[in-house]
Amino acid sequence: MSHAPHMTADEFRRVGHELVEWTAAYMERVHELPVQPSVAPGDIRALLPAAAPEQGERWEAIIADLDRVVIPGTTHWQHPGWFGYFPANASGPSVLGEMVAAGIGMQGMLWSTGPVCTELETHVMDWLVDLLALPAAWRSDRTGGGVIQHSASDAALSAIVAARYRLPDPAAELVAYASTETHSSIAKDLRVAGIPHLRLIEIDDERAMRPDRLREAIAADRAAGRVPFFCCATLGTTSSLAFDPLRPIGEACREAGLWLHVDAAMAGVAAICPEFRSMHDGLELASSYATNAHKWLFTNFDCDLFWVADRAALTSALSILPEYLRNAASASGAVIDYRDWHVPLGRRFRALKLWWVIRHYGAEGLRAALREDVALAAEFAERVRTHPSLELAAPQRLSLVCLCHRDGDDATRALLTAVNADGSVFVTHTVLDGRYILRVSIGALPTERVHVDRLWDLIDRAAGR
Amino acid sequence: MSHAPHMTADEFRRVGHELVEWTAAYMERVHELPVQPSVAPGDIRALLPAAAPEQGERWEAIIADLDRVVIPGTTHWQHPGWFGYFPANASGPSVLGEMVAAGIGMQGMLWSTGPVCTELETHVMDWLVDLLALPAAWRSDRTGGGVIQHSASDAALSAIVAARYRLPDPAAELVAYASTETHSSIAKDLRVAGIPHLRLIEIDDERAMRPDRLREAIAADRAAGRVPFFCCATLGTTSSLAFDPLRPIGEACREAGLWLHVDAAMAGVAAICPEFRSMHDGLELASSYATNAHKWLFTNFDCDLFWVADRAALTSALSILPEYLRNAASASGAVIDYRDWHVPLGRRFRALKLWWVIRHYGAEGLRAALREDVALAAEFAERVRTHPSLELAAPQRLSLVCLCHRDGDDATRALLTAVNADGSVFVTHTVLDGRYILRVSIGALPTERVHVDRLWDLIDRAAGR
Numbered sequence: 040m041s042h043a044p045h046m047t048a049d050e051f052r053r054v055g056h057e058l059v060e061w062t063a064a065y066m067e068r069v070h071e072l073p074v075q076p077s078v079a080p081g082d083i084r085a086l087l088p089a090a091a092p093e094q095g096e097r098w099e100a101i102i103a104d105l106d107r108v109v110i111p112g113t114t115h116w117q118h119p120g121w122f123g124y125f126p127a128n129a130s131g132p133s134v135l136g137e138m139v140a141a142g143i144g145m146q147g148m149l150w151s152t153g154p155v156c157t158e159l160e161t162h163v164m165d166w167l168v169d170l171l172a173l174p175a176a177w178r179s180d181r182t183g184g185g186v187i188q189h190s191a192s193d194a195a196l197s198a199i200v201a202a203r204y205r206l207p208d209p210a211a212e213l214v215a216y217a218s219t220e221t222h223s224s225i226a227k228d229l230r231v232a233g234i235p236h237l238r239l240i241e242i243d244d245e246r247a248m249r250p251d252r253l254r255e256a257i258a259a260d261r262a263a264g265r266v267p268f269f270c271c272a273t274l275g276t277t278s279s280l281a282f283d284p285l286r287p288i289g290e291a292c293r294e295a296g297l298w299l300h301v302d303a304a305m306a307g308v309a310a311i312c313p314e315f316r317s318m319h320d321g322l323e324l325a326s327s328y329a330t331n332a333h334k335w336l337f338t339n340f341d342c343d344l345f346w347v348a349d350r351a352a353l354t355s356a357l358s359i360l361p362e363y364l365r366n367a368a369s370a371s372g373a374v375i376d377y378r379d380w381h382v383p384l385g386r387r388f389r390a391l392k393l394w395w396v397i398r399h400y401g402a403e404g405l406r407a408a409l410r411e412d413v414a415l416a417a418e419f420a421e422r423v424r425t426h427p428s429l430e431l432a433a434p435q436r437l438s439l440v441c442l443c444h445r446d447g448d449d450a451t452r453a454l455l456t457a458v459n460a461d462g463s464v465f466v467t468h469t470v471l472d473g474r475y476i477l478r479v480s481i482g483a484l485p486t487e488r489v490h491v492d493r494l495w496d497l498i499d500r501a502a503g504r
Numbered sequence: 505m506s507h508a509p510h511m512t513a514d515e516f517r518r519v520g521h522e523l524v525e526w527t528a529a530y531m532e533r534v535h536e537l538p539v540q541p542s543v544a545p546g547d548i549r550a551l552l553p554a555a556a557p558e559q560g561e562r563w564e565a566i567i568a569d570l571d572r573v574v575i576p577g578t579t580h581w582q583h584p585g586w587f588g589y590f591p592a593n594a595s596g597p598s599v600l601g602e603m604v605a606a607g608i609g610m611q612g613m614l615w616s617t618g619p620v621c622t623e624l625e626t627h628v629m630d631w632l633v634d635l636l637a638l639p640a641a642w643r644s645d646r647t648g649g650g651v652i653q654h655s656a657s658d659a660a661l662s663a664i665v666a667a668r669y670r671l672p673d674p675a676a677e678l679v680a681y682a683s684t685e686t687h688s689s690i691a692k693d694l695r696v697a698g699i700p701h702l703r704l705i706e707i708d709d710e711r712a713m714r715p716d717r718l719r720e721a722i723a724a725d726r727a728a729g730r731v732p733f734f735c736c737a738t739l740g741t742t743s744s745l746a747f748d749p750l751r752p753i754g755e756a757c758r759e760a761g762l763w764l765h766v767d768a769a770m771a772g773v774a775a776i777c778p779e780f781r782s783m784h785d786g787l788e789l790a791s792s793y794a795t796n797a798h799k800w801l802f803t804n805f806d807c808d809l810f811w812v813a814d815r816a817a818l819t820s821a822l823s824i825l826p827e828y829l830r831n832a833a834s835a836s837g838a839v840i841d842y843r844d845w846h847v848p849l850g851r852r853f854r855a856l857k858l859w860w861v862i863r864h865y866g867a868e869g870l871r872a873a874l875r876e877d878v879a880l881a882a883e884f885a886e887r888v889r890t891h892p893s894l895e896l897a898a899p900q901r902l903s904l905v906c907l908c909h910r911d912g913d914d915a916t917r918a919l920l921t922a923v924n925a926d927g928s929v930f931v932t933h934t935v936l937d938g939r940y941i942l943r944v945s946i947g948a949l950p951t952e953r954v955h956v957d958r959l960w961d962l963i964d965r966a967a968g969r
Contacts, residue, residue, distance in 0.1 A: 043873030044865055045802075045949055046596030048528040055528065058600050059520035062607035063513040076619055080838040083623035091631040095866035101597075105604070109856070112620025117609045124617070124828070127850075129609030131511030132566075135523050138603035139570070141804045142527035144582045144594030152589070154541055155577025158548035166556040189654050190848035200696050210700065223826040224849055230821070231665050231847055233698030235675065277828055333850070337510075339606045340852045356695070361688040363589070363742055363934040363943075373545040382696055382847075383655035384689055385592075385798070387805045391574070400509055401560035408508030469828040478828075484510055 044095050054098050061105060062134065066117070070485065073462035074118045076111055083112040119485040120464035122494060125277075125305050126438075126482035129339035132399035136392025137339060147386050150374035151366045157375055160187055160390035163397065167344060170402055171310040171330075174323040177346045179375070184350040186380040187342055187389045191304035192224035194329035194345040195271065197353065197381050199232045202269040202298030202326070204356035211266040216240055216256060218248035218283060220276040222302060236265065246281035246433065246471070248272060250288050257295045270297045272325075274318045275306025278469040278478070280436035282306070282318045289324025301328040304343070308336040309437055312406045315413075326352070335412075335438070335482050336405065338396050342389055345380075354379040412438040412482045415491050419479060422495055428502040432476045440479040441471065444502060448475035457501035464494045509560050519563050526570060527599065531582070535950065538927035539583045541576055548577040584950040585929035587959060590742075590770050591903075591947035594804035597864035601857025602804060610853050615839035616831045618853065622840055625652055625855035628862065632809060635867055636775040636795075639788040642811045644840070649815040651845040652807055652854045656769040657689035659794035659810040660736065662818065662846050664697045667734040667763030667791070669821035676731040681705055681721060683713035683748060685741040687767060701730065711746035711898065711936070713737065719756045726760075735762045737790075739783045740771025743934040743943070744898035744906050747771070747783045754789025766793040769808070773801040774902055777871045780878075791817070800877075800903070800947050801870065803861050807854055810845075819844040877903040877947040880956050884944060887960055893967040897941045905944040906936065909967055913940035922966035929959045 046054070086108050116127045147156030164185025168178050177183035188194040203209050214236040217225050221239070229237050238260070241252045257267045270292050272283040285301065292299040301307075301322065307330025309315040322328070329345045332338035347353045358379040360369075368374045378384050400408070420435035423442045433441040444450035455468055455477050469476050477498075481491060511519070551573050581592045612621030629650025633643050642648035653659040668674050679701040682690050686704070694702050703725070706717045722732045735757050737748040750766065757764040766772075766787065772795025774780040787793070794810045797803035812818045823844040825834075833839045843849050865873065885900035888907045898906040909915035920933055920942050934941050942963075946956060 043876055044869040045873070046864065048531045051531065051596040051600070052524060052528045054596070055524035055600055055603075056521055058604055059517060059524055062604055063517045063520065065607060066513045066516065075616075078619050080615065080619075080833065080836070081623070083620050084627050087624070087627050091628075091635055091862050092866045093868050095869045096863045098864075101860060101863050108624070109608070109620050112618075112623065113608060113610055114617050114619065116611055116617075117607075127609060127611045129606055131516040131519070134603060134606040134609075135516070135520055137606040138520075138599060139523055139527055141594055141599040141602040142530060142582075143574070143578060144592060144599075144804055145578055146581055146592045146805055150545065151540075152579050152581075153577075154543050154545075154579065155548050155574050158546070158577065159552070159573075162549050162552050163556075170556055190850045192848045192850075196696065196847060203698065204695075209698070223824045223829070227822065227824045227847070230669075230824070231661065232696060233668065233674070277826070339609055340611055340850050341848075357692065359688045359692045359695070361742070363932065364688070368545065371545070382661060382692070383657045383806075385655045385657075385805050395566060397556050398561045398566050399511065399563075401557045403558050404509040404560045408510070411508055467828065 057102060061102065069115050069117055070119050072115055072118070074115050074120050074465035075459065076113055078112050083108065117484065118465070119483060119487065119490040120493065121483035121486070122479050122481060123465045123467040125334050125480055127334060127340055128337045128484040130337035130396060130484055132395040133338045133392045136395040140388035140391045143388060145388050147388060148378040148384050149364060149366060149369060149376045151368040153388065156388045156390065157377055159394055160377065161375055163390050163394050164344065164346070166397065168346070171307065172316055172319065173328065173346060174348070176323070176348055182350065183346055183348050184375070185344060185346040186377055187393070188329070188345045188381050189341045190343050191302060191329045191331055192228060193381060194343050195225055195300055195302060196228040196231060197345065197357065198298065198300040198327040199228055199234065199269055201353045201356040203232070205352055206266065206268055212264070214238060214260045214265050214267045215269040216253055216267065217271040218242050218273065220246050220278060220281060221271055221273050222277050222304070225271045225302070246276060246279055248283040248288060250284060250291055253288060254291045257291065267295055267297055269300065271300045271302055274301060274303035275437070278471055279433035279441050280306055280439040285319070285324065286321025289321045293324055298326040299324060301325045303328060303330040305331065305334050306437055308332065309409055311402060312409055315437065332393055335409065336396065337400065337408070337484060338393050342393055357381065415488060416440050416481045419481065419491060419495065426499065426502065427504050432471050432474065438480060438482045441476050442479065443474055443476050451475045451477055454498065454501050458497045461497055464497060522567060526567065534580050534582055535584050537575070537580055537583070539580050539585050539930035540924065541578055543577050548573065582949065583930070584948060584952065584955040585958065586948035586951070587944050587946060588930045588932040590799050590945055592799060592805060593802045593949040595802035595861060595949055597860040598803045598857045601860040605853035605856045608853060612851050612853060613843040613849050614829060614831060614834060614841045616833040621853045621855065622842055624859055625842065626840055628855050628859050629809065629811070631862065633811070636772065637781055637784065638793065638811060639813070641813055647815065648811055648813050649840070650809060650811040651842055652858070653794070653810045653846050654806045655808050656767060656794045656796055657693060658846060659808050660690055660765055660767060661693040661696060662810065662822065663763065663765040663792040664693055664699065664734055666818045666821040668697065670817055671731065671733055677729070679703060679725045679730050679732045680734040681718055681732065682736040683707050683738065685711050685743060685746060686736055686738050687742050687769070690736045690767070711741060711744055713748040713753060715749060715752035715756055718753060722756065722760045732760055732762055734765065736765045736767055739766060739768035740902065743936055745771060745901035745904040750784070750789065751786025754786045758789055763791040764789060766790045768793060768795040770796065770799050771902055773797065774874055776867060777874055780902065797858055800874065801861065802865065802873070802949060803858050807858055822846065880953060881905050881946045884946065884956060884960065891964065891967065892969050897936050897939065903945060903947045906941050907944065908939055908941050916940045916942055919963065919966050923962045926962050929962060
């Protein structure tokens with residue numbers, strides 16, 4: 040019988056050390072690379088053989104292709120000039136935690152198939168309840184509990200399914216609510232869940248959902264015989280980091296019996312700093328909450344942090360127990376089986392990297408990092424405010440500055456094109472009130488003042504005075 | 505301003521090298537550890553401080569906790585004595601690919617946010633169409649295409665949503681079909697999607713879905729005014745690796761206009777060997793297909809391989825395009841944006857590890873590894889067949905042997921308990937035809953003949969003669 044060419048531990052050492060060096064060198068040189076690669080569709084595939092190799096290849100060739108194939112096709116999210124979309128920070132502790140978790144290769148679908156995968160996750164999510172000053176009832180020793188989900192989309196989908204499952208008549212004509220600024224994932228989740236109606240509620244001058252309009256919409260749907268059941272409030276909208284007012288929205292939801300999910304994907308982690316916590320006022324009225332450690336908390340994708348106020352509502356909706364998963368620990372009722380907290384059955388040991396990030400930085404280190412980004416954004420906003428050709432398109436919030444050219448959309452579009460053409464920075468756009476807007480999202484891990492200054496110089500030069 | 509304590513490249517080197525050593529040493533010593541940890545619920549949490557650290561900790565302490573906290577709470581899926589559930593192999597190439605992908609930290613939601621993340625994935629999935637001899641129409645240069653999903657549950661959910669979205673009246677009373685042996689994730693997915701009816705179709709003596717019963721059920725639902733729309737056929741059921749007959753099921757689905765999804769989570773990858781491909785007869789009638797590289801193809805979780813015959817059916821169902829994601833490449837229509845192929849928006853660079861696994865082993869190396877497992881399973885089944893106290897509870901298929909004690913359920917239960925109590929091996933159970941069954945799933949990466957012999961000795965001794 041031929042013997043399978045599994046990698047030996049010694050080969051793992053040799054290749055592993057080389058790849059640690061490669062990765063460290065990438066961290067050191069990424070600032071020299073253009074943020075966006077200059078490839079056209081199909082260019083990468085043209086570098087690859089049409090068929091998979093029949094025989095195993097040498098690692099020298101595999102590693103060489105990192106520089107031949109991968110880097111030329113990489114959009115460098117870890118670049119210090121990354122000001123696009125949102126930060127997706129892969130800190131060293133997180134990257135190494137991902138490797139070790141992969142090496143241990145534990146699949147924590149049940150407590151019994153990975154006790155530390157489960158308990159460490161529960162424990163760190165409890166830590167974060169305290170660190171973010173979330174409602175104490177969300178701790179696992181109360182009625183709630185936290186779980187790591189794949190993404191904020193997956194988290195909201197779980198919330199929607201739990202919200203529907205507790206209804207007396209899930210076959211009723213259900214209606215969900217969110218603001219016009221809500222992330223597109225909510226509409227997608229509702230389509231996935233088969234919910235027929237989503238009402239996009241009007242926003243106010245601060246781009247926050249209007250609770251009065253929410254109440255009106257709920258009342259109108261009820262009057263028409265439909266069943267309002269779910270509302271998503273956003274803390275930190277994608278376009279402008281606007282905050283929906285949780286307390287009046289939560290009161291409206293509570294009175295009408297709606298499940299209030301809070302999508303704080305980008306902004307929620309900022310609550311680790313007491314001075315950014317005012318957005319959370321009224322949070323105790325929410326049924327569920329999601330924020331992404333894989334955006335602005337130095338943990339590489341995927342690591343969405345999801346809490347529920349009532350874990351039984353979630354697990355009753357998502358638990359289906361076949362014989363082959365029965366085991367003594369689950370039957371005892373004394374453990375959490377996280378398979379019942381989300382759609383997938385399988386799950387990897389993501390708590391490890393999150394634990395390492397928190398321990399490496401410490402809470403104070405995390406706060407310092409976020410404060411630096413916010414301070415840089417505040418300075419940047421001030422520069423925009425006093426520039427003759429530019430204007431702020433929305434109030435600066437946390438790490439995001441939205442700006443446009445006073446000469447209108449074409450000028451703003453030209454500004455974005457000119458700035459990105461330099462290659463040393465990358466910004467993206469949105470539309471607010473029908474106007475084309477340039478978003479400056481500060482928060483990539485290696486971004487320092489010098490990189491923000493570089494971005495400002497490019498904008499200033501392209502905007503003209 | 506305080507400065508955030510980000511890990512430097514040199515610190516990454518130092519800690520990274522140490523953790524490569526730790527991981528390699530884990531691979532070398534895991535066989536000495538008991539497969540299942542001896543911890544009670546709460547034991548792990550009791551080792552952890554009640555609150556997160558305010559100040560960052562030293563890496564010596566963080567790494568020391570791998571042995572103090574993590575290993576004592578780990579169920580060792582990478583143990584050579586792992587015969588439970590299914591293999592979840594984390595090969596060296598895969599583990600290192602996970603690290604490098606995390607280090608690059610690219611988020612490939614759009615082609616433009618990660619061209620190589622997208623194109624390498626498309627390319628490797630096309631390779632696999634050929635390697636697994638899947639229908640050529642599933643290649644990306646035809647009507648189909650492949651994508652890496654988080655799990656088989658997520659893949660099937662995407663299929664269900666696409667199947668519903670193409671219906672003229674998605675609000676009709678929809679019905680889905682699967683066999684009584686179908687994995688529990690299908691029922692869960694249907695609940696998530698809000699589908700009211702799942703018909704569990706009777707199985708035959710081989711535990712395969714009966715196509716005649718499927719036809720009858722579809723006809724009965726139609727006659728009652730309901731709308732049959734989706735069927736899941738299983739290749740390799742969880743309990744006994746039974747194969748549903750694709751051709752007659754596919755013909756019934758085609759005639760009735762149903763979307764046929766094929767769940768080949770465990771067994772599909774075996775088609776890399778020509779001699780195991782007969783299960784795929786009729787596959788060209790399927791609308792979608794999923795198999796898990798993160799089970800038996802040496803790629804650590806998560807790496808579900810999902811193909812559709814008609815990618816437009818999938819992307820039209822899952823694409824919602826907000827302004828802030830618009831970009832020139834997407835608008836050109838010349839690229840794939842994988843965010844439209846699944847529920848989550850974000851995605852990490854999972855193609856890298858899959859590419860590395862295929863290149864490290866080569867197709868022949870992968871075939872050799874699977875053939876070894878199947879040969880060991882065949883020998884094991886023969887031993888069971890000729891044992892006076894044991895019997896095969898199902899035909900041995902691929903790497904799985906189902907057995908029970910001739911003295912009945914209590915004796916089989918005692919057998920499982922005795923075998924697992926040794927600590928050097930781990931097996932799990934299921935129920936077939938109301939009987940308690942011990943499953944021997946051979947296929948953990950380091951498992952060799954000596955480990956299977958050890959398992960046999962334990963079973964033989966505990967069973968008595």
